[in-house]
Amino acid sequence: MQVLVYKDAATIAKAAAAIFAGEIAKKDGYVIGLATGSTPVPTYQELIKMNKEGVLDFSKVISYNLDEYVGLEPTHPCSYRYFMNEQLFDHINIDKNNTHVPNGITCNAEEYEEAIKAAGGVDLQLLGIGSDGHIGFNEPAEDFVYPTNIVKLTDQTIDDNARFFNSRDEVPTSAISMGIGTIMSAKRIILIATGKNKAKAIAAAIKGPVNPAMPASILQMHQNVQFLLDEDAASEL
Numbered sequence: 001m002q003v004l005v006y007k008d009a010a011t012i013a014k015a016a017a018a019i020f021a022g023e024i025a026k027k028d029g030y031v032i033g034l035a036t037g038s039t040p041v042p043t044y045q046e047l048i049k050m051n052k053e054g055v056l057d058f059s060k061v062i063s064y065n066l067d068e069y070v071g072l073e074p075t076h077p078c079s080y081r082y083f084m085n086e087q088l089f090d091h092i093n094i095d096k097n098n099t100h101v102p103n104g105i106t107c108n109a110e111e112y113e114e115a116i117k118a119a120g121g122v123d124l125q126l127l128g129i130g131s132d133g134h135i136g137f138n139e140p141a142e143d144f145v146y147p148t149n150i151v152k153l154t155d156q157t158i159d160d161n162a163r164f165f166n167s168r169d170e171v172p173t174s175a176i177s178m179g180i181g182t183i184m185s186a187k188r189i190i191l192i193a194t195g196k197n198k199a200k201a202i203a204a205a206i207k208g209p210v211n212p213a214m215p216a217s218i219l220q221m222h223q224n225v226q227f228l229l230d231e232d233a234a235s236e237l
């Protein structure tokens with residue numbers, strides 16, 4: 001596990017985008033795993049910029065997103081499919097048919113897991129982290145859940161994500177998410193965290209015991225994982 005601390009979110013975004021560019025260039029059909037939330041947005045902006053400048057080609061890239069809210073149509077403005085189109089896919093030369101986000105209506109967990117396997121697994125997975133330590137939407141629990149599955153969201157996550165909805169009542173209470181095993185099968189993982197509200201989860205994930213009560217702690221067992229942090233997120237290490 002490698003922990004890299006940067007001065008701010010913009011610098012992290014440049015570093016993360018450079019990692020993506022280096023990896024994607026390695027082969028046609030490169031599989032990227034993508035995340036939602038506000039943390040990856042500056043990285044997506046860098047990727048868009050590089051694509052527009054002609055230095056990063058997405059035409060042969062395949063993507064799988066981590067998760068989706070149960071009950072939201074892909075066209076719903078708060079769905080993660082909508083988010084990905086707006087924040088990244090609509091602005092780069094990726095073939096939309098090669099972009100995959102779990103479907104929150106059909107909740108096709110097994111099918112999603114099989115599709116990732118059939119694509120050869122995720123080559124590079126981008127992660128954020130919830131303030132409660134969740135990755136994807138794998139919430140603190142008594143056991144790690146390995147495959148793609150349906151997860152009940154914690155009150156903490158519903159509170160945190162209410163800012164994207166008109167009111168807290170509109171936040172779905174469950175989600176479909178790649179499981180811990182799906183995430184751990186990625187060949188390389190980068191986790192980005194910025195801001196003081198992530199400091200406790202980051203410290204527990206990196207220094208604490210590997211424990212399903214702190215889902216991100218499982219990353220200690222991965223052979224090729226980098227944490228890209230700003231000084232606030234790293235402040236309790």
Ligand code: GLP
Pocket residue numbers: 035036037038039040066067127128129130131134135136137157161
């Ligand atoms: C959601 C997503 C996670 C993401 C988390 C953090 O819960 N399911 O994948 O890491 O939000 O979001 P933010 O980056 O907005 O803090």
